[in-house]
Amino acid sequence: MKFESIIAAAMLAFLTSCNMENPLLTESACPYGAPAFDKIRNEHYLPAFKAGIEEAKAEIDSIVSNPAEPDFENTIEALEYSGRTLNRVSGIFYNLMEADTDDEMQAIAEEVAPLMTEYSMYISLNKPLFERVKAVYMKKDSLDLAQDQKKLLEDTYESFARNGANLSDADKETYSKYAEELSLATLQFSKNVLASTNAYTLHITDSSDLAGLPAYVVDMASMYAKEKGLDGWAVTLDYPSFGPFMKYSENRELRKDVYMAYLSRSVGGEFDNTGIVKQIVDLRIKMSGLLGYDTYADYALENKMAKNPETVNAFLKELLEPTMPFARQEVAEIFEFAKENGFEDSELRSWDFSYWSEKYREARYNLNEEQLKPYFRLENCIAAAFDLANRLYGLTFTEIHNVPVYHKDVKVYDVKDAGGRHMALFYADFFPRASKRGGAWMTAFREQGIYNGVEERPFISIVTNFTKPTENAPSLLTHSEFVTLLHEFGHSLHGILAEGRYPSQTGTSVPRDFVELPSQIMENWAYEPEYLDTFAKDYRTGEVIPDSLVTKIVASKNYLAGYSQAGQLRYGIMDMAWHTLKSVPEESTVDFEKKTVAPINVIPAAEGTAFSPTFSHIFAGGYSAGYYSYKWAEVLEADAFSLFKEKGIFNNEVAESFRKNILSKGGSEDAAVLYKRFRGHNPEPEALMEKLGLVKK
Numbered sequence: 001m002k003f004e005s006i007i008a009a010a011m012l013a014f015l016t017s018c019n020m021e022n023p024l025l026t027e028s029a030c031p032y033g034a035p036a037f038d039k040i041r042n043e044h045y046l047p048a049f050k051a052g053i054e055e056a057k058a059e060i061d062s063i064v065s066n067p068a069e070p071d072f073e074n075t076i077e078a079l080e081y082s083g084r085t086l087n088r089v090s091g092i093f094y095n096l097m098e099a100d101t102d103d104e105m106q107a108i109a110e111e112v113a114p115l116m117t118e119y120s121m122y123i124s125l126n127k128p129l130f131e132r133v134k135a136v137y138m139k140k141d142s143l144d145l146a147q148d149q150k151k152l153l154e155d156t157y158e159s160f161a162r163n164g165a166n167l168s169d170a171d172k173e174t175y176s177k178y179a180e181e182l183s184l185a186t187l188q189f190s191k192n193v194l195a196s197t198n199a200y201t202l203h204i205t206d207s208s209d210l211a212g213l214p215a216y217v218v219d220m221a222s223m224y225a226k227e228k229g230l231d232g233w234a235v236t237l238d239y240p241s242f243g244p245f246m247k248y249s250e251n252r253e254l255r256k257d258v259y260m261a262y263l264s265r266s267v268g269g270e271f272d273n274t275g276i277v278k279q280i281v282d283l284r285i286k287m288s289g290l291l292g293y294d295t296y297a298d299y300a301l302e303n304k305m306a307k308n309p310e311t312v313n314a315f316l317k318e319l320l321e322p323t324m325p326f327a328r329q330e331v332a333e334i335f336e337f338a339k340e341n342g343f344e345d346s347e348l349r350s351w352d353f354s355y356w357s358e359k360y361r362e363a364r365y366n367l368n369e370e371q372l373k374p375y376f377r378l379e380n381c382i383a384a385a386f387d388l389a390n391r392l393y394g395l396t397f398t399e400i401h402n403v404p405v406y407h408k409d410v411k412v413y414d415v416k417d418a419g420g421r422h423m424a425l426f427y428a429d430f431f432p433r434a435s436k437r438g439g440a441w442m443t444a445f446r447e448q449g450i451y452n453g454v455e456e457r458p459f460i461s462i463v464t465n466f467t468k469p470t471e472n473a474p475s476l477l478t479h480s481e482f483v484t485l486l487h488e489f490g491h492s493l494h495g496i497l498a499e500g501r502y503p504s505q506t507g508t509s510v511p512r513d514f515v516e517l518p519s520q521i522m523e524n525w526a527y528e529p530e531y532l533d534t535f536a537k538d539y540r541t542g543e544v545i546p547d548s549l550v551t552k553i554v555a556s557k558n559y560l561a562g563y564s565q566a567g568q569l570r571y572g573i574m575d576m577a578w579h580t581l582k583s584v585p586e587e588s589t590v591d592f593e594k595k596t597v598a599p600i601n602v603i604p605a606a607e608g609t610a611f612s613p614t615f616s617h618i619f620a621g622g623y624s625a626g627y628y629s630y631k632w633a634e635v636l637e638a639d640a641f642s643l644f645k646e647k648g649i650f651n652n653e654v655a656e657s658f659r660k661n662i663l664s665k666g667g668s669e670d671a672a673v674l675y676k677r678f679r680g681h682n683p684e685p686e687a688l689m690e691k692l693g694l695v696k697k
Contacts, residue, residue: 326562394418516633
C-alpha cells in the first residue's frame with residue numbers, strides 16, 4: 001500500500017471514530033442540513049477543530065502531491081473547496097463566541113487559536129502549494145476562464161503573496177510567530193471588553209434616582225435587578241440599558257458615574273486593554289513590514305476600493321472640514337438651550353450631551369422616543385422588514401420550529417423566493433444577555449456555494465441587543481433601533497440573495513469599504529412615510545402612526561447630523577492613526593488617542609476615558625484600517641438610493657438591478673465595476689453631504 005493510501009486510511013478511521021460521537025463532524029439530519037445546536041456541547045469543539053484541521057491538511061497534501069500539471073481545477077478550485085469540515089466547525093464556534101459564550105468556550109478559543117494559526121500558515125506559507133498556484137496564475141491570460149474564475153485565480157494568488165508566500169524561510173517562521181501572537185491578542189481583547197462590560201452595575205434603591213426615566217426604562221431596570229438577584233433597579237453597560245439612562249436620567253451625578261464606567265472600560269484594572277492595543281498595533285506593523293509595506297494601512301487597503309491610505313485620509317478630510325462647523329453649531333445650540341432651562345455649568349460635558357440633546361429635540365420637533373416606541377413593537381418591525389424584502393425582491397420569511405437553536409430567544413425562518421425556491425435559513429437573536437457581546441451584527445453559519453454540482457444555500461444570522469419584553473410591555477424599539485434592524489437586515493439580504501459557485505466570493509465576501517452599501521441603503525426606508533404607514537401601529541390600540549408623527553420623524557432625520565458625522569469620522573481618523581504608524585508610540589494608549597482626536601472633539605473628552613481599548617471593530621474585528629468604510633459606503637448608498645427616490649421606493653426594476661448587480665454578485669467582480677453597472681456613474685461625496693443637510697445655503 002502506498003504511503004498516501006496508508007495516511008488516507010488512518011485519516012478516515014480517525015474521522016469515523018470522531019463522527020460517532022461528535023455532532024459537529026457528522027452530516028446534520030436537521031432540515032437543509034442546519035446545525036444540530038440541540039446536540040452540540042462545549043466538549044465537542046476541540047476534537048472537532050482538531051479533526052477538521054487534520055482533514056483539511058490532508059486535502060492540501062493531496063493537491064500538492066498531485067502528479068498532474070497544475071491547472072485551475074486541480075489546484076485553484078481544489079484549494080477553494082478544501083477545509084469544508086473545518087469551515088463548518090469554525091462557522092458555528094466563532095459565531096457563538098460572540099452571541100452566547102462562556103468561560104469554557106473562551107478557554108477553548110485560546111487553545112484553538114494557535115492550532116488555527118498554524119493551519120493558516122500551513123497553507124499560506126506552503127512553498128510547493130504556492131508554486132502550483134503561481135504556475136496556474138502565470139498562464140492566466142491563456143486560460144479560458146469565466147469572470148468568477150478569473151477573480152478566484154487572482155484572489156488566490158494575491159492571498160498567498162499577501163500572507164507571506166514570497167518570504168524567506170526565516171521570515172516565514174517569524175511571520176508565523178507574529179500571526180499566532182496576534183490571534184491570541186485579539187481574542188484577549190474581546191474577552192476583556194465583554195468582561196469589563198459585565199463587571200459594572202449601577203444599583204439603584206432610591207426611587208427618586210429614577211427621575212426622568214420613562215416607564216419602559218424603569219421596567220427594564222427592574223427586570224435587570226431581578227436577574228441579578230438585587231432589590232430595586234439596575235443599570236448596566238449593555239446599550240439598551242446604558243443609552244436610555246444617559247438620554248433620560250435627570251440625575252447628573254449618576255449619569256456621570258455610568259458614562260465614566262462605560263468610557264473607561266478596559267482602561268486599566270483587571271480587564272485592561274491599553275497594553276493589548278499597542279501589542280496588536282506592533283504586531284501588525286511587524287507583519288506588514290515583513291511583507292514589504294510601509295504601514296499596516298498600506299497592506300490592508302491594497303485590495304479595497306480606496307486602495308491606499310492617502311485616498312482614505314483625503315476622503316476623511318474632505319468630509320470632516322465642511323462637517324465641523326455644523327457639529328460645533330449644533331453643540332452650541334444645545335448648550336444655549338440647556339442654559340435657558342437651568343443648566344449652570346460653564347460647558348456641556350460628555351455625560352450631559354445625550355440628555356440635553358434629547359430635551360432639545362423634544363422641544364424643537366415636539367418629538368421624543370416615548371411617543372414613538374408604542375408604534376415600533378419588535379414583532380411588527382420584524383414583519384415590516386420581511387415585507388420590504390418581499391416587495392423589493394419577492395422573498396417570504398416563514399418561521400419554523402423544527403430547526404434547533406443555540407438559545408431559547410433565537411427564532412428561525414425559512415426564506416423562499418417568489419418561485420418557492422429555498423434561499424436560506426434566517427436566524428434572529430434580538431435580546432441582550434451576559435453571554436453576548438454588545439452591538440448588532442449579521443453573520444453566517446454557512447455561506448452559499450456549489451459543491452460537486454450541488455448548491456448549498458446559506459444559514460444567515462442577525463444578532464442585536466434590543467430591549468427585552470417586560471412584565472408591563474412587549475419589546476418596543478426606538479426609531480433608531482428600527483434603523484439598526486434594517487441595517488443588519490440589509491447585510492442579511494446580501495447573504496440570503498447570494499448566487500455564485502465559490503463560497504469565498506459569495507454574500508458579504510466583498511471589500512470592506514463595499515460591504516456596508518447593502519446595509520446602509522436599507523436604513524433609508526425607515527424615514528419613508530409610504531413605508532412607515534404600512535406597519536407602525538400603536539400596540540395598545542392598533543392605531544396607525546399619525547401623519548403628524550411621521551412628519552416629525554422625517555423632519556428630525558438630520559438632527560445632529562454634523563455632530564454624528566464628526567463622531568464617525570473621529571473613529572475613522574483614530575483607526576487610520578493607529579494603522580499608519582511605523583512604530584508603536586511611546587506615550588500611553590489613552591494619551592495617543594487624546595492627542596489624535598483632540599482637534600475633532602466638539603465636547604471635551606473626560607479624563608481617564610478612551611474608546612480605543614473597546615474599539616472592537618478595529619482591534620478584534622475586520623475593520624482594521626477600514627472603519628472609514630462606513631462613511632465610504634454612505635456615499636455609495638446616498639447616491640444609490642437617489643435612484644429609488646427617482647423611480648419609486650418600491651420600484652421592482654431598480655430593486656432587480658440592485659439585486660442582480662450588487663446583492664447576488666458578492667465578490668465575483670471588482671466592486672467599483674459592480675457599482676457603476678448598477679448606477680451608471682461613480683459616486684461623489686456631495687451626495688452624502690446633501691442628504692445629511694450639511695451644505696451651506
